[in-house]
Amino acid sequence: MIFYRQNLSDYQLLDLYKKLLKPRLIEEKMLILIRQGKVSKWFSGIGQEAISVGITAALNQSEYILPMHRNLGVFTTREIPLHRLFSQWQGKANGFTKGRDRSFHFGTQDYNIIGMISHLGPQLGIADGIALADKLKQNNKVTAVFTGEGATSEGDFHEALNIAAVWQLPVMFVIENNGYGLSTPTNEQYYCENLADKGIGYGIESYILDGNNILEVYNKIQRLKEEMQENPHPVLLEFKTFRMRGHEEASGTKYVPDELMKQWALRDPVNNYKDYLIENKILTEEIDQQWKEEIRKEIDENLAVANAEPEIVPTYNGELDDVYKPFDYEEYSHGEEVKNIRFIDAIRNGLEQSMWRHRNLVLMGQDIAEYGGAFKITEGFVDAFGKGRVRNTPICESAVVSTAMGLSINGYKSIVEMQFADFVSTGFNPIVNLLAKSHYRWGENADVVVRMPCGAGTQAGPFHSQTNEAWFTKTPGLKVVYPAFPYDAKGLLNTSILDPNPVLFFEHKLLYRSIYQDVPTDYYTIPLGKAALVKEGKAITIIAFGATVHWALDTLAQNPEIEADLIDLRTLQPLDTETIFESVKKTGKVIIYQEDTLFGGIASDISALIMENCFEYLDAPVRRVASLDSPIPFTKALEDQFLPRNRFETILKELLQY
Structure with missing residues (x-):
């Protein structure tokens, strides 16, 4: 050598x-x-x-x-x-x-x-x-x-x-x-x-x-x-x-x-x-030997310190408290000025105001720069914020998610847009094994939001239509947000960007251009983990999120005699069990409405929680309504049959008659 x-x-x-x-x-x-x-x-x-x-x-x-x-x-x-x-x-x-x-x-x-x-x-x-x-x-x-x-x-x-x-x-x-x-x-x-x-x-x-x-x-x-x-x-x-x-x-x-x-x-x-x-x-042999003795002494002394340290005594709180980095929610209130805008506009507005507020926020995704993204949400952002902060990525979701983690480590916030929520499967590993576990493992948070355009109803077929929130709600360390209204979408997105923990932010594509609402023009926030009571009634509790909230509203509008509590979960992790349990104890009957396929969906966990905590208040079995346990088909007739929308009213009335 x-x-x-x-x-x-x-x-x-x-x-x-x-x-x-x-x-x-x-x-x-x-x-x-x-x-x-x-x-x-x-x-x-x-x-x-x-x-x-x-x-x-x-x-x-x-x-x-x-x-x-x-x-x-x-x-x-x-x-x-x-x-x-x-x-x-x-x-x-x-x-x-x-x-x-x-x-x-x-x-x-x-x-x-x-x-x-x-x-x-x-x-x-x-x-x-x-x-x-x-x-x-x-x-x-x-x-x-x-x-x-x-x-x-x-x-x-x-x-x-x-x-x-x-x-x-x-x-x-x-x-x-x-x-x-x-x-x-x-x-x-x-x-x-x-x-x-x-x-x-x-x-x-x-x-x-x-x-x-x-x-x-x-x-x-x-x-x-x-x-x-x-x-x-x-x-x-x-x-x-x-x-x-x-x-x-x-x-x-x-x-x-x-x-x-x-x-x-x-x-x-x-x-x-x-x-x-x-x-x-x-170097001399004598100096070499002297150094070796000094290092061996340092090793032995430090080993003695470690050996004298007591073994870890496990506690439930000690473990659970470190899964997420503590987040002190700060409420930003809005003024009186509102504008009637679409769901997609509320997302864009929240992104834009957050980009101005957080100069260390970087957006990454396929075609999001000059093209403005598949749904044109970030159109014009390059002119406003520059190519450094609005970055087109190669088609490589896994490395992009890991890159977001690196930005977080080095003092930046980041948002990764999955062009379609279905494509997150190629970035699944770093989300569930890197972002989710880092704070629990060694105290390093992942200040990352992953935007997830999702959902069926647009005849987009098996690879562009999934609503796959259940892949992530069962992974400790992740937060999962799923708004149904423009007002909530903007406020919850702002909070998700503020939160130092990784957030999966689901945006139903069918709602993008079909749902309008008066939304404050100012920057504001809404706390994660707090459901919204959209309608109040005493006969039955309907639990929904995303597009199913609107489908439930349509059903109730067609059946004005049904007095129902309609809960829009808004956030799936953390879950607002307090609002759920309070409603179930009042009505005694509950139906959980999700667009995801039935088996293994979050409705199953919510049902189990209700059975464990509200059993003595129930007057009927908890019912779940969901899509068929099959991939999502392309043709409209097949997609309509796949989705739960045509089955919900029948099951709702059956439960009311129980």
Whole structure:
């Protein structure tokens, strides 16, 4: 292994060695603790330290790094106190996840480190969002994100590279090509000769580096950083290295040929660099031994602190209170001036006023810029707010959602428009596994609103007509809003943008241009989790949301003798159970009306809640009315049969006669 010091001083060379030595000695200690049963799991980075240390040392402390679970050198080079790391690995409260997530599945804003989730790919999109925020701030910062050769097969990898290239974001995409994805060798993982070649297709400059040579890593990153600061753009870096231990300790390395292990053992990044320093009389054996003793002492002392920390005592409130970031709702009242506008105009008005109010709010979505979106809601927004804040995205929902998370991490708010709610399936993973879980896992909220144009009735067929709120109402950490009227749509959208938690905001397409209402021209808010009582009566409770509220109103208008409480839920998560229970206890009969298919819809959960909390007040079984349990058909006759609108009146009258 050949080392070129270039213009580095002896002090810098020695400092890099100490930074390399520390994670190696911690790793050796962890292997002992694993055998002793004092740590349950460990993902070893022995043999790969030069990549983590070299990159982290070359970046400023204020620049974000997104490591994986073999990048201990990132955490130690950023000088995180070791006792906190040991607490994290032991699942204790002084760690970074309060025992809720394992090993390196965490982040810390104090050190500008953003940790991974097990799905790997989404963190690449997060890096795009962080870098986009830096580019908008014009602060000349660079973001580095790590991935393994296995994760380059994920769609998120390609989506993130494409976004970074199209938007020219200052992201270093770091591939640690260590030979194996768990037990799968690289020749079964990809067919191209080098992973760096994948950058060519995205117009990204790429490099292949010796991942075991600390000076090659450090010097190249320094040069690239200067170039990226002068001219923001992404780079793809493939570091050739090797994993000397198993995927994690329990998996072992029996699948690796002995000869290969011997070859890479000779290329050990720590030993080779030490030999170079000693041969060039920059380091002595005595100093090396002294440093090792000092680091081992630091390890033992910090380990003692972590060992002395008590085990976590679980409490229900402690767990539930951290699912969402606390949000102190602030009511903004409106004046008397109103304008009779459509549902779609209320959405546009709320977006526009929020964009003026929040200068750190970024809109992202397919065709939302000059074209104005599929429904023309953002038409003219580019002229008003600029291309920086109103961004057309490639067709890659997963990476766009992850990018929104990155914007949130770096101080921005964002709204992602799903062109149709159906398309959210390709962005499902980062919503339910990244946005929803981040605050619970390590205290980082996702200040993201996902707009969801949804619903049938327009003969748009199986892929443009779903109302899929139930995919998200059962996921802790998400809020789900579903207004039925223009007034509510504007006020609830404003509140959703204010809320620091991830919100799925459903907008029924059939209502866009068919429902009018007097809506205040001023900015105002409506609290989430508070239903509206649209009509009052004592005979029966009708619970509805979205288009079904209007369908229920039509039915009641045709049957004026029916005295019903009609509850418009408005927000599905959090759910206003107080209003529901109060009405059910008054009427004794309840029908739940949803457009979604019957089985597994939110009506089932509401029905169960009523049975559990209001059983003694019921005079009849709780009834659910919903669409057929089939995909949504295209032809009008079939769609009309699919939807519950023609069945609701019959079931309502049956229940009244019970």
